[in-house]
Amino acid sequence: MPQYKVTYFDAKWLAEPIRLILSYGGLEFEDIRMKREEWPSIKPNTPCGQAPFLEIEGGKKLGQSKAICRYLAKQTGLLPECAWDAARCDMMVDYVDDFRSPLGQIHFEADEEVKKVKFAKYMEDAPKFLDNFEKLLKENGSNGLLVGDKLTWADIYVYHVLTLIEAVVKKMGQSLGCDKYPLSLALIKKVEAIPSIAAWIEKRPKTDF
Numbered sequence: 001m002p003q004y005k006v007t008y009f010d011a012k013w014l015a016e017p018i019r020l021i022l023s024y025g026g027l028e029f030e031d032i033r034m035k036r037e038e039w040p041s042i043k044p045n046t047p048c049g050q051a052p053f054l055e056i057e058g059g060k061k062l063g064q065s066k067a068i069c070r071y072l073a074k075q076t077g078l079l080p081e082c083a084w085d086a087a088r089c090d091m092m093v094d095y096v097d098d099f100r101s102p103l104g105q106i107h108f109e110a111d112e113e114v115k116k117v118k119f120a121k122y123m124e125d126a127p128k129f130l131d132n133f134e135k136l137l138k139e140n141g142s143n144g145l146l147v148g149d150k151l152t153w154a155d156i157y158v159y160h161v162l163t164l165i166e167a168v169v170k171k172m173g174q175s176l177g178c179d180k181y182p183l184s185l186a187l188i189k190k191v192e193a194i195p196s197i198a199a200w201i202e203k204r205p206k207t208d209f
C-alpha cells in the first residue's frame, strides 16, 4: 500500500512536479486522476478546496502544490539545507510560475479573438523570461543546475514548467525555440536523463498538458 496519494485531474499542470519529485525519490504513490464530475464531492474534503492535494499515511492531507513539493523535496534530499539556497530555489520556482500563469489563462480562454491577442503578447514577453533563465543558469556556473552543484526541487519544477509551456505553445502552432537557449536546454536534458525521472515519464499516463 503506497505511503502517499496524489489527487488531481488527468493532467500534468500543477500536479506533475509532485509526481516527478516522488518518482525521483523512489517514493511509491497512488496517482489518483479524478474525473471532472467527481470533483464536487471531493472538494469539500480537501484542505484548500483545490487540487492537487497530497495524502500521507494516517490520513493527513496537504494542499498547495508548492508546499507539497517542498515537503517532498525535504524527504528526497532535494531541498537545500542552506537557507539562502532554499530561498534561491523558491525564487526560481516563483519566477517560472510568473512565466506559466498567464498561459494557463490563455489556454482556457473561450473567446478565440481575445485568445489570439493575449497569446501574441505572451509570445512577445517569452524571450524576457528565457533570457533571464539563461542568465541565472550562467551565474550558477553553467552546470545544468539552477542552484549550487546538486540537483534541487527547483530544477525539477522549472524543467516541468518549461516543457509544459512548450507543449501548450506548440499546440497553438508556435515554439519557444528552446534550442536558442542552450543552458535551459541543458537543464531540461539533465532532468529528463535521471533514470527514475525517465522511468516515470515513460510509464505515466499520456496527456498533452
Ligand SMILES: N[C@@H](CCC(=O)N[C@@H](CS)C(=O)NCC(=O)O)C(=O)O
Pocket (backbone or CB within 6 Å): 013, 014, 043, 049, 050, 051, 052, 063, 064, 065, 066
Ligand atoms: N495555488 C494552488 C492552485 C490550485 C488550483 O487552482 N487548482 C485548480 C486546478 S489547476 C482547482 O482546484 N480547480 C478547481 C476548483 O477550484 O474548484 C496550487 O498551487 O495548488
